[in-house]
Amino acid sequence: MLNYEKIKNDFPLLNKQAQKKPIVYFDSACMSLKPKQVIEAMNEYYFYFPACSGRSSHRLGELVTKKIKEARQIVANFINADEQEVIFTRNTTEAVNLLANSLDLKNEDLVLTTDKEHNSNLIPWQMLIKKKGIRHEIVKSKNDGTFDFEKYKELVKTSRLVSMVHTSNLDGTTIPAKEIIKTAHENGVLVFLDAAQSAPHIKIDVKDLDVDFLAFSGHKMLGPTGTGVFYGKYNLLEKFEPFMVGGDTVEYSTYTDHKMLKAPEKFEAGLQDYAGIIGLGEAVNYLEAIGFDNIREQELELNRYITEEISKFPKIKIIGPTNPALRSGIISFYIDDMDMHQVALMLDEMSSVMIRSGQHCVHSWFNDKKIKNSARVSLYFYNTMEEAEEFISGLNKIIKIL
């Protein structure tokens, strides 16, 4: 069971008001709120040991090195990986770019994605089409928004890499990752999972999934902005050529040569966001303490209520499966001929309900479906039923003026 008194105390924003109404934050798929513990861990670094990690041998440097190592271990444990398989990045986008630029993809190599990829897992491959002549195929979803496994099985045979969004930020659907990976491996194909929307909401076990590469962002899972993680199987990472090199990536260098460090160091060029990494470790600790079962239970209850209420409005169309259990904490909806930015702005103005509107960096899907944009409610464990009711009440008023 979630302790809301403690949660409210940990997230100061939940006690704030805007326009004399409590703030209802329903945009966690874009950016989650941060608990005090994360902020305090970061402040602690800046106040008491703002030194370099892995470089300076003085006691502050040693302390930072220790804290970063601890954070890496926490994150590795979080996804059941080995410590040296965890590379810190700025975000998921950087991780995908690292993969796209480090994997030795060649002319005619096929990269397979879903039709609901965030631009972060689409544009890097489109760039490689131009640069290296790789091919890119899309596994289109079925009419109900779920993954088309049959279509996938056909296409994966000739692929080199499957690069797919684990949980879609568009509609919240989660692909059957384990089966996808198993099938890919049977065909000798590598698999990357964009876990930006899944890692904050469901337990990820990279060993159980047997996934080759995986990435997620800190800012969507209570962590600081500018933090992300790229996971890769160590034997694969060893073969990678880092796409960004420099300070702290080499054992030594001469005027003409250098020797790279092993993973993960060789991928972490330059001075890292130590405060952010420490904060990310603290965020993972917080999430583990909350428990994914509790998170899932709360999100599902709220999603079920909102879906049920929204379904009463005939003009509103929900993107993705109608079953809320298949949509994580996301309810993405639109109204024909209506600019959903307006709905989002009115909810904010009227009820202090913050939701996202637009194409959610999945422009390709919207352009394909010829849908202007959508409004997206994205829930997290700190949201409550009262907040969901406030949202529905506001939406109800807006619907009346259409």
Next chain:
Amino acid sequence: MFCIIALIIFSILGIFSATHRELAKEALDCVFRRVTLRPCNTGFREKIKSRILVRLLSRSTFLARLFNRHFELLSWIFFILMIASTFWTVKGGYNYYLYGSCNGLNQNGFCAFDPKGENNKVTEINATCGAVEKKEKNVTLKDVDLSSFSTKNIGSKNTVVLIGCYECDYTRKAYADIQKLVREQKTNYIFAHYPAKENTNYLSGVGYCVYKEYGERFWQFNDYLFTVDKVSIYGKDYMERILNNFEFDVNKINECLNSTETTSVVENQLKQLQKTHLYGTPTVFINGKAFVGPKPYRVYRNEIKKFIIF
């Protein structure tokens, strides 16, 4: 259309509020994008529309629905109204500058710059049973013989005719400006006393006689009559004292006043003034164009300078 309206409104409100100044900047960006043929995708339109909708929604769902459904149409209507009101405002300002009234020359409607209508006030004259209606457009010098009235600067390019009465406040107000105009612009100047109030009838004859007997010295005498305490000029005794002060021969003036010729001339002068169809004093004609009421000095000067667009 919406961006342009928003820019103007928020720019005005921005003078007083920093919040609106920011909105004005957003509107300007939006207008700039539209002018440079780019889409205004800054979300500004939606933001403002939403704010208005929420406020309307708290009062009336019907109004909010109406606004939401016809937002574009309403934007156009407001745009057209804004253009029209801007045009009328500019025209009003132009008219006020040129004629002293927002509504045009000698027009009495409300004017924000002259809310009390001071520039159009006149001392109404006793109605005569004329066939012509008392209207500004009917006031004219056509077929009016002004040859018997006091005149100076004969032969000048421009002609100013002041028809007023000595004891009328509005004539007194205009008088100083007319003197200034005549002095600065060197115009031909004709002064005609119209006894709007009957107790100053005799002053027409006095004026005629002083001008006839003493010529240019009349103008000093005339200036005095427009500045002296009004009550003083009601009495004939006091008038004699004034004439003495100006070292005029009172007997000569009285002789002139009592002559049948003077009576005939003064009667004719009155007839001639009535032919102008004037309905109040002061009425000033500048090159034949009538200005009824005490206008600001610039109005008279502009007529001479011909600063007129429409």
